[in-house]
Amino acid sequence: MASDRLVVLIAEDSPADRMLLSTIVAREGHRVLTAANGLEAVALFEQERPQLVLMDALMPVMDGFEAARRIKQMAGEALVPVIFLTSLTESEALVRCLEAGGDDFLAKPYNRVILVAKIKAMERLRRLQATVLEQRDLIARHNEHLLSEQRVAKAVFDKVAHSGCLDAPNIRYLQSPHALFNGDLLLAAYNPSGDMYVLLGDFTGHGLPAAIGAMPLAEVFYGMAAKGHSMPEILREMNAKLKRILPVGVFCCATLASVSFQRRTLKVWNGGLPDGYLLRADGSREPLVSRHLPLGVLALEVALERDGEAVQVLRDPGDGRRAHHLEVVVGLIARVVVGDDVLRGQRAIRGVEADAERIHAGQIVHPVRVPEPQRLPAVLPRPARSGTAVEQHEVVAGVQPEPAEVERHGQTGLSRADDHDGGVGGTVGHAHQATCRVR
Amino acid sequence: MAISSQLSSDGQELTISIQGRFDFSLHQAFRDAYERADIRPRRYVIDLEGTNYLDSSALGMLLLLRDYAGGDDALISLINCNPDVRKILGISNFGQLFQIS
Numbered sequence: 001m002a003s004d005r006l007v008v009l010i011a012e013d014s015p016a017d018r019m020l021l022s023t024i025v026a027r028e029g030h031r032v033l034t035a036a037n038g039l040e041a042v043a044l045f046e047q048e049r050p051q052l053v054l055m056d057a058l059m060p061v062m063d064g065f066e067a068a069r070r071i072k073q074m075a076g077e078a079l080v081p082v083i084f085l086t087s088l089t090e091s092e093a094l095v096r097c098l099e100a101g102g103d104d105f106l107a108k109p110y111n112r113v114i115l116v117a118k119i120k121a122m123e124r125l126r127r128l129q130a131t132v133l134e135q136r137d138l139i140a141r142h143n144e145h146l147l148s149e150q151r152v153a154k155a156v157f158d159k160v161a162h163s164g165c166l167d168a169p170n171i172r173y174l175q176s177p178h179a180l181f182n183g184d185l186l187l188a189a190y191n192p193s194g195d196m197y198v199l200l201g202d203f204t205g206h207g208l209p210a211a212i213g214a215m216p217l218a219e220v221f222y223g224m225a226a227k228g229h230s231m232p233e234i235l236r237e238m239n240a241k242l243k244r245i246l247p248v249g250v251f252c253c254a255t256l257a258s259v260s261f262q263r264r265t266l267k268v269w270n271g272g273l274p275d276g277y278l279l280r281a282d283g284s285r286e287p288l289v290s291r292h293l294p295l296g297v298l299a300l301e302v303a304l305e306r307d308g309e310a311v312q313v314l315r316d317p318g319d320g321r322r323a324h325h326l327e328v329v330v331g332l333i334a335r336v337v338v339g340d341d342v343l344r345g346q347r348a349i350r351g352v353e354a355d356a357e358r359i360h361a362g363q364i365v366h367p368v369r370v371p372e373p374q375r376l377p378a379v380l381p382r383p384a385r386s387g388t389a390v391e392q393h394e395v396v397a398g399v400q401p402e403p404a405e406v407e408r409h410g411q412t413g414l415s416r417a418d419d420h421d422g423g424v425g426g427t428v429g430h431a432h433q434a435t436c437r438v439r
Numbered sequence: 440m441a442i443s444s445q446l447s448s449d450g451q452e453l454t455i456s457i458q459g460r461f462d463f464s465l466h467q468a469f470r471d472a473y474e475r476a477d478i479r480p481r482r483y484v485i486d487l488e489g490t491n492y493l494d495s496s497a498l499g500m501l502l503l504l505r506d507y508a509g510g511d512d513a514l515i516s517l518i519n520c521n522p523d524v525r526k527i528l529g530i531s532n533f534g535q536l537f538q539i540s
Contacts, residue, residue: 204495205463248506249499253531272531293532297502 006123009033009050011041011067012085013059017110021054021085024112028119038062042070050080052122054106054115057086057097065100072101079103079129081122085110150208157211161218164189164225165196183210185252187218189225194261197225197234201254201295202273213246213296231258231267235295242296251296255288271295441465444472446480453480458489463496473504483508485537488519493527505536516540 008030012018015036022032033048035041039062041055053071055064068082084097084105097105103125104118166188183203190196199221203210220241224234235256242252253272260266270276272294278286442465444455455472457465473483483504487493505513516538520528528539 202495204499249503251499251502253495274530290530290532293535297536 004029004123006030006052006119007033007048007050008119009035009041009044009048009053011035011038011053011059011064012056013037014056017056017085017108020110021115024110024115025054025119028116030119038064038067041067042074045071045080046074051126052119053080053082055082055084055102057084057088057093065096068097068100068102077133079126081126083118083122153208157215160215161185161187163218164222182207183214183252185211185214185217187221189222191225192228196259196261197221197231198257198259199254200256200273201252203252204250209250213242213250213252216241216245217252217295231256231269235269235271239295240299243299246296251294253290253294442468442472446478450478451480452482452484453478454484454486456486456489460492460494461487461490461497461500462492462494466496466500469500470503473507482514483516485515485517486519487517487521487524490524491521493524498527498531498533501533501537514538 008025010018010021010025010032012021012034013036018034018036022034026032033044033050035044037059038055041053041064042062044050045053053068055068057064059067064084064086068084071080071082081103082101084102085108086093086097086105087108088094088097089107094105103122106115106118164187166186183201183205185199185201185203187199187201188196199217201214201217203213217238220238221234224237229237238254251272255268255270255273255276257269257276258265258267266278268276268288269292270288270290271292272290275290276288278288441458441460442455443458444453446453453473455469457469485501485504501515501517505515507513508515515536517528517533518540520539525539528534528537533539
């Protein structure tokens with residue numbers, strides 16, 4: 001086979017041995033180059049780039065050890081097998097041959113059969129190395145190609161996924177830089193009445209396949225939020241969309257929260273993510289348990305049909321001085337802080353950072369600015385309709401024209417998921433902070 | 440073998456046992472355990488006694504089995520779940536889709 005034909009360099013100072021070796025090698029069909037000393041061998045190697053070298057150890061001008069070292073250096077990553085030809089028998093000398101970069105040695109006097117077999121064995125190694133290098137380079141090229149494709153896709157993805165209000169001063173999030181794409185998703189948008197929707201999602205799997213479902217999800221989310229649809233409507237549509245387009249077995253665990261700054265309510269829906277919490281200013285934690293299947297599993301989200309239990313409504317009892325947190329610990333982490341006191345709020349956020357850093361290192365932290373307090377019209381409270389409260393707080397009626405010293409409590413419970421549901425206390429003069437973290 | 444399956448003597452029930460980590464690496468093996476032309480079980484039992492870890496890919500694989508076994512009509516029970524596994528199934532509310540014990 002033509003491909004079996006090699007260019008073999010023979011470096012040997014004895015003309016008789018050189019002749020003998022050349023004859024043996026040439027008879028095997030290889031092309032032979034000959035050198036009478038190490039220096040010649042190195043020069044010939046540079047010119048002709050033979051694939052295999054038979055190297056006498058002891059030669060005038062430059063010995064085989066030095067020549068082998070130089071040839072190996074010139075060969076770089078490619079394997080150019082060097083077989084030492086030696087009459088040396090002490091193990092120390094043989095070890096020197098290998099240490100100089102020799103791959104094998106052949107003792108004088110030469111045995112034709114063994115020489116031919118060794119050339120073949122070395123050729124197998126050489127091919128193996130060449131294949132490994134070729135495949136490594138191929139993989140590197142493919143990977144580079146893939147990454148550049150992903151960078152373009154990521155730019156598109158970011159345009160879609162981050163078209164909302166993630167950069168709002170009251171939102172803060174962390175995103176893991178582990179992969180360009182991952183299945184984790186954070187979306188935020190205002191609806192026309194100024195409520196903020198925050199969606200944390202975690203798609204099954206990793207990488208691009210996991211991220212791809214995020215695009216349509218984001219489009220539904222932003223589109224419907226902008227049109228003022230209610231949480232159940234948005235959830236139903238997102239679920240239907242994902243069910244329609246995702247293959248079976250791919251789904252999105254998600255928590256959707258709606259923060260109403262005016263009514264001071266938090267509405268939370270959790271499908272498949274670990275418990276979130278409402279952290280009250282007094283330090284108590286109210287779990288926000290997953291009560292639903294993830295999005296995209298069932299065509300009909302049965303739980304959503306049960307109106308009263310679809311969305312957990314938590315009324316913020318804010319006393320005008322304290323920060324309350326909605327904390328959603330996901331494969332992601334998110335916290336929404338709703339509070340009034342700037343300093344306290346910032347302290348709370350630093351607390352969030354500490355938490356997040358404990359859980360995850362290497363995040364991106366966005367600086368938080370707290371918006372100016374807004375004056376909002378006072379709203380008279382309506383009694384809560386729900387009889388299925390998970391935890392009853394003292395319900396406080398009344399309007400506070402200013403954040404007062406009096407501590408007010410809200411009521412927590414399950415209620416109708418209707419977006420026009422009345423909140424409890426009228427609230428005035430609040431700055432709010434929402435902190436969302438994703439890892 | 441991380442996955443083994445056994446058909447009941449009447450051919451009505453296929454039990455698939457999973458040892459160790461139930462994750463994406465078992466994707467094909469899990470599929471092979473139930474996608475067999477020679478059997479038509481009515482019920483499936485996934486024995487998770489030896490399962491100490493379960494990820495979202497595993498949940499996806501369970502959904503694929505459910506789809507294969509008839510979707511809403513599928514009869515699939517997940518048995519011998521340890522507390523960690525049960526917690527994951529609970530968070531995902533898979534109790535709505537599978538009988539978990």
